[in-house]
Structures are given as structure tokens and as C-alpha cells.
Amino acid sequence: MSVTIDITGLPHERIAFCPSPLAELGNALHALAEPGHHARLHAWTTTTAAALKPELADRLHEAEFMWRSTRSDFLLPARPRETLVEELDDLDRMDDEKFVGAALEISCSTLNTDGIPSPLVDERSRRRALDLAAARGPRQAAFVERMLAEPTATRAWIRRLLEDCDQAFFADTWRRVRVQLAADARHKTELLRRRGLAEALTAASPALALEEDERGSRIVVDKLVHGRTEAHGGAVTLVPTAFGWPHLFALSAPGWQPVIQYPADAGEIGGAEPVETVKLRLEAIAHPMRMRLCRSLARGPFSTSELADAYGITAPEVSRHLSVLKKAGLLTTQRRGRYVLHQLNPSVVTRLGSDFLESVLR
Template identity: 80%
Template sequence: MSVTIDITGLPRERIVFCPSPLAELGASLHALAEPSHHARLHAWTATTAAALEPELADRLHEADFMWRSTRSDFLLPAQPRATLTEELDDLDRMDDEKYVGSALEISCASRYSRGAPSPLVDERMRRRALELATARGPRQAAFVERMLADPPGTRAWIRRLMEDCDEAFFADTWRRVRVQLSADARHKTELMRRKGLAEAVADASSAMVLEEDGAGSRIVVDKLVQGRTDAEGSGVTFLPTAFGWPHLFALHAPGWQPVIQYPVPARDLGVGAPVDTVKLRMEAVAHPMRMRLSRSLARGAYSTSELADTYGISAPEVSRHLAVMKKAGLITTQRRGRYVLHQLDVAVVARLGSDFLESVLR
């Protein structure tokens, strides 16, 4: 599974690496709402949350559905500006239908990503948004009702919330992280100029690749979702974030310029296994017999005949189970004379839990 961004024929100058204060504010608000996702930010989230005025904390809780489990697309600007005020001004120029559809993305779920109409103009989407908001509790239901009834007033309320966050904690945070983010964006831009887009994309995240063949060029983002969009006529914007790991956001909704927000610095955060590999490994260890075989293989190297004798099954059956585990990269083999010995790769198995968590949070 992956998100694919078709960039066939797109001029390289329309592929931009640049930090965004609004995107970074959105990332920091997510970290405050879900600190368990961001153990490495514990000191910042704990200190910042403790210093929030109760009234501001309450307003953040009221609106956190826009950044808690996903990120509303308007928080990932395709044309980053130097200041938060400029980006909020750009946001004010967005029409109500697009703004409200994006803000209520989590309440429109999969239909939003397929290009469903805004709840402001489609009664079916309106009912669905209200129904899903109600399932999430009375506060979100009340907020969604207010947004659908009074988009301008609710948008002004959200802008004030962002400005109050800037005054309370984000302005200081942005001063500390923007130098790092700007340096990373310059590095990626120079890398793209000297060595090509493939190198810049790979340097941004090991979960992204540039695919090029006779059919065209595509940026493929390894995620547990399926999506596709076309950057022709618009461009692609890469937003570095100091608050993002382990998330890798890829905005691919119809009608929006593709935007990718990637964590910085990637090399210091570890490299997780691809989603398909994690799936293969989990399926391999989930089988009862392979779990039993793993008990022996974790303790030492065994031949097929030894395992067959230990577990009372035929050698061909053992071989079939070992083949599944080997394909998943869970075992190593070595030859000793005329015997082939198999052993569990304990380090790979130990990483399986963290690889799975990174995959679902990405």
C-alpha cells in the first residue's frame, strides 16, 4: 500500500523544499494532543502542556479533531510563507467549501479522500459529518454543528486559536526550530540540483522513493493507505518538521496540490521496515506452528530434520514453514558440512513491534 504522486512532465523548479510555520504549529499541536506518539518530545510536551492557560487548553481540546488522529489539509500549506501571520492570511482567502471540507476531514473519512463534495453544499455529506462527529462526543458534535451553521465565525475562532497558541508557546518554539528546518530544506534543494530528485526524496525519508520508467515519474510514499494524485499543473511541496516523527504526511486529496511533511533529521530517528515487510513478518510469526518453531530457533541453530523430530511433523512441512520465515527475513541459515542450520534473527524479531507501530503511525 502506498500514496503515489504522479510528477510526469512536472518541471523540477515546481518541486519545493521549504519549512512552514503553520505546518509546524499543526505538528506541535498534534504532539500535545497525542504525546504517546512522540516519546522523544516528552520534555517539550510536558512542559508546554503544564504552562498552558486552562482557557487555551480547553479551546485546544475542543478543536483537536483537526490535528489529533489526522491533519486537516489546510494545516499543510502548498505555498509556505516566512511567518505564521502570512500563512493565516492565505488561509483566510480560501473559500468556505474547501476550508470546511478540509477541517472536517476526519468526520468525512474515506469519502473526503475520494473527492466528495463539501458538507456545506451536499446534504448527504452534511448528515455524515454530523453523525460521525456525534460518535466522537458532544464537544465535537457541537463544534461541527457550529462550523456548518456559521463558517465565517468558526474560521475566525480557529484563527484566534492559532494566534493565541503562537503567543503562548509557538513563537518561541518556531524561533528554535526554523533554523534547523531551513537548513534541511536548503540541503534537500541543493541535493536535488546536484544529484537529482531521487537522491533528495530518499534523503528526506527512507519511506519515499522516486520511480521512473516509460510510463512516467512518480513519488511513492510507503504508507498503510492507498492513494493517488497528479501534480501536473500544480507542483509538489516538501515540508520538513521537527515535531513529526514517526509520522509522514502525504496530502493527496483531489483539488489540493500534493504536500509531503517529513520528519527531520531522519537519520537520527531510525529506519523502520517497509509496510509490506512488516505485514509479511507478522503473518509469518502468527502461525501457531511457526511460533513453536521460533521457540527452538531463538535458542540455537537447528536442521530441518531436528525440528521435524522435535515437533512431530514431516521434514517437508518444516521446510515450508522455514521458507515462509526466510522470505520474511526472520531467520538466517548457515551450512555446516552436509547440514543446513536455521536460526531466528532475534534482532529483527525484537524490532517487529516498533516497526509495526511506526507503520501504523506513519
Template identity: 85%
Template sequence: MSVTIDITGLPHERITFCPSPLAELGNALHALAEPAHHARLHVWTTATSAALGPELADRLLEADFMWRSTRSDFLMPARPRDTLAEELDDLDRLDDETFVGAALEISCSTSHYPKGLPSPLVDAWSRRRALDLAAARGPRQAAFVERMLAEPTATRAWIRRLLEDCDRAFFADTWRRVRVQLTADAQHKTELLRRKGLAQALTAASRALSLEEDEHGSRIVADKLVHGRTEARGTAVTLLPSVFGWPHLFAIYAPGWQPVIQYPVATPEVGGTESVETVTLRLEALTHPMRMRLCRNLARGVYSTSELADAYGITAPEVSRHLAVLRKAGLLDTRRRGRYVLHQLDLAVVARLGSDFLESVLR
């Protein structure tokens, strides 16, 4: 499985390594929302969460579907700017349909993302799907999505104010600290690209990135537990380094969007011990390819059985049987929220199986 970006005929000058303050803010917000994904950031997430004012913390909960289990495409700009304000200005230039469609990426599951979906502002089916999936994530997000669909322009202004308030509260200082490292990393990869070629630059950015070349053309391949394909012919490819992003490697490959890859610049150590019997049981539970694919979703957030069935095009009973195996092995947290039964991968348990597995499902 992989995400493939066709770059046949694309000059290397159109392949850019560059840091983005908006992308890094999105990563920082994700780390605050999902600290279990980012053990190496424990000190930062704990201190930052404790210092957040109640009103700002409450607003972040309303909107966290945009960066918790996935990443809204608008948070990874194809044309990075020097400042967050400039990148937010670029977002303001998007029309409402494009912005809302990118923001509500919870309505675009694994099976739908490569095809693209019409904006919920103009398509009734997309609208119902967005509302249903928001409802499964709780009343806060349901209310927020309803407001976004009813008043997109006002909600966009609300999101901009939220990001600006985050910048004032904690991110501006953080960005000043990490920007030097990200700029140096981007410059190093750019120099590798110029002197030694794209293949070496990609490998240096991430072991999950590679260049394929044959008689059919050239392709950037991101090794992920998902199938995706797009073309960059006539456009460009942007690669965004991230300090806060590990272990995630994101790729934008939706129709109509310029391809963007966001890669981590640092790798922490993950370790743990468990009895041989328990480890054997858990590894056996993960040998089925469909359960591995389900883990990709379950590692990012909570999902109902029907959502997983819809995402992978299989029946709900099939999903239930796979979930039962994962649950018996002690790999799942399951809880009820109203009429929804929601499942999520226990990251602490999975981490003890080895960083390679954890990295693959979070990538």
C-alpha cells in the same frame, strides 16, 4: 499500498523542500493531543501541557479533531511562508466552502478522500456525515462542528485566534528553536535534488518515499497503508520537513489540492519486551490484511464499528469479527460513550511489537 503522485513532465524546479510554521504548529498540537504517538517528545509535551492556561487548553479540546486522528489539509500549506502570520493570511483568502471542507476532514474517510466530497456547507449528505462523526467524538466536537456549519466565517476567525494564541503561549519559542534544523534539512534535500536527482532526495527525506519511472511516466510513491493517487502535472509538489511529525508521513492528494508531503526529519528508538507466547498471539492477530488496514485508523483515534465498516466498504459484522481478534490479543482499548462503542489501538502494547509495525500504521 501507497499514495502515488504523478509528476510526468513536471520540472524538478516545481518540486520544493521548505519548512512551514503552520504545518509544524499542527504537528505540535497533535503531539499535545496524542502524546503516546510521540514518546521522544515526552519532556516537551509534559512541560507544555502543564504550562497551558485552562482557557486555552479548553479551547484546544474543542477543535482537536482537526489535528488529533488526522490532519486537516489546510494545516499543510502548499506554499509555505516565512511566518505563521503570513500563512494564516493565506488561509483567510480561502472561501468558506473550501476552508470548512478541509477543516472537517473527519467526514472524509479512507474510502472518500481520494474522490473528494462536496463541502458540508452546500451538500446535505456531507453535512449529516460531518455531524454524525463529530457526535461520535463527544459533545464538545459536536457543538463545535454545528457552530462551524452555522457560522463558518465567525468560526474561522475563532480558529485563527486559537492558533495565534498557541503561537504566543508556546509555539513561537519552539519554532525559533526548530526552524534552524528544518531549514537546514530542506536546503540539504534541495541540494541533493539539484546535484543527484529526485530519487536520492526523496530517499534521503524518508525511506517511505521513492521515485518510480517507466515508459508511462514518473511518480512519487509514499509507502503507506492506504491507496491514493493524484497528479501534479502543471502544478507543483511541496515537501515539508518536520521535527514534531515522527512517525507520521502525511500526503495531501485530494482533488483540487496541490500535492503536499510532510516527512519527519528524526527517528526515535522504540523498544520493549514480552513473552514469546504473547508476542506470537499478537502477531498472528495482525496477519490478516484487513486487520492491518483497520489498525491504521485505530492507531489515530477512536472509531465505532459502523465508521470502520463505512471506511472500508465491508459489513459491520465483518468489522466486529476482526475487532474481536484484536481485542483477544490485547491490542485494543474499547469503551462506551453514550450509544457509541468506540475502539482504539493500544499504542503502548503495539510499540513493544516493534517500531516497524508502529511506524507503518502511524505513517
């Protein structure tokens, strides 16, 4: 599974790396709402949450569906600006139908799937939005009802909330991270200009790749979801984030310019195993006999015949199980005389839990 952005015929000048204060504020709010996703930010989330005034904390809780489980599309601007005020001004120029449809991303199921219209004009979308909000809780349900009944006033309320967050904690945070993000964007832009898009994408994240064949060119985002969009005649924006890891967002909703948000320090983090690799490894160790074999292989190197004798199965059966484990990258092998010895790869197995978590959060 992956998100695919068709960029056939799109000149590289229309692909931009650029930081966004609004996108980073969305990440900061998500980290406050889900600190368990962001262990590296523990000190920041703890200190910031403790300093929030109760009134602001209550308002954040009321609106948190816009950045907790998923990310509202309007929090990933396609044309980032220098300041948060400029990006909020751009939002003010968006019509109510598009804004409300983008804001109500309140579960893992997007309201924009298959081009479903805004809940302001479509009864099916309205019922779905209210049902999803009710599942989140009475406060969120009441807020969504207010948004659908009074979109203009509620939009103004959201802007004031974001401005108050900026004043309370984000302005200082943005001053500290914007230099890092601007430097990252310049580096990726230079890679794009000098070495091409494929290398710039890989430098941004190992989960990003360029595919080119007779059908055209595509940016592929390795995620546990499926999505497809086009950038023909438009543009693609890639937004670095200091607060976003381990998440990798790809905005591919109908009618929206594609936006990819990637962790600025992805190259330092390492890992970022492809989703299929993680799936292959989990499936490999799910078999009870392979689990038992791993118990021995974790303690030292063994030959096929030794494992067959130890577990009372035939050598060909052991070979088939070892082949699955080896294909998944879980084993190392070495030849000692006429014997081939197999052993569990401890570094790969140690990372399996974190690779799985990163894959499902990506």
C-alpha cells in the same frame, strides 16, 4: 498500499523542500493531543501541557479533531511562508467552502474522498460531517454545527486559537526548530539539484520512492492507505518536521496541490521498513507451528532435521516453514560442514513491534 503522486512532465524546479510554521504547529498540537504517539517528545508535551492556561486548554480540546486522529488539509500549506502570520493570512484568502471542507477531517475517513463537495453546499457531506463529529463527542459536535452555521465567525475563532497557541508556546518552539528544518530543506534541495529526485526522496524518508516507466513518473509514499493524485502543470511541496515522527503525511485530496510532510531526522532514526515487509513478517509468525519453531530458533542455531525431530514433523514441512520465515527476513543461516543451521534474527524481531507501530502511524 501507497499514496501515488503522478509527476509526469513536472520539471524539478516545481518540486520544493520547504519548512512551514503552520504545519509544525499542527504537529505540535497533535503531539499535545496524542502524547502516546510521540514518546520522544515526552518532556516537551508534559511541560507544555502543564503550562497551558485552562481557558486555552479547553479551546484546544474543543477543536482537536482538526489535528488529533487525522490532519486537516489546511494545516499542510502548499506554499509555505516564513512566518505563521503570513500562512494564516493565506488561509483567510481561502473561500469558505474549501476551508470548511478541509477543516472537517474528523476521522480516518476524509470528507474529500472521491471529490465530495463541501458540507456548506452539499447535504450528504453535511450529514456525514455532523455524524462523524457526534461520534467524537458533544463538544466537537457543537463546534462542527457552529462551523457549518457560521463559517466566517468560526474561521476567525480558529485563527485566534492558533495565534494564542503561538503566543503561549509555539513561537519559542519554532525559534528552536526552524534552523534545523531550514537546513534539512536546503540539504534535500541540493540533493535534488545535484543527484536527482530519487536520491532526494530517499534521503527525506525510506518510505518515499520515485517510480519511472513508460507510463510516466510517480512519487510513491509507502503507507497503509491508498491514494492517487496528479501534479501535472502544478507543483509538489515536501515539508520537513521536527515534531512529526513517526507520521508521514501525504496530502492527495482532489483539488489540492500535493504536499508531503516527512520527519527531518528520518535518516538518523533508521528502520522505516516498507509496509509490505512488516505485513510479511507478521503473517510469518502468525502460524502456530512457526511460532513454536521460533521458540527454538531464538535460543540457538538448529538444522532442519533437528527441528523435525524436536517437533515430530517431516523435514520438508520444516523446510517450508523456514522458507517463510527466511523470506520475511526473520532468520539468519550459516553452513557448518554439511549442515545448514538456522537461527532467529534477534535485531529484526526486536524491531518488529516498533516497525508495526510506525507503519500504522505513518
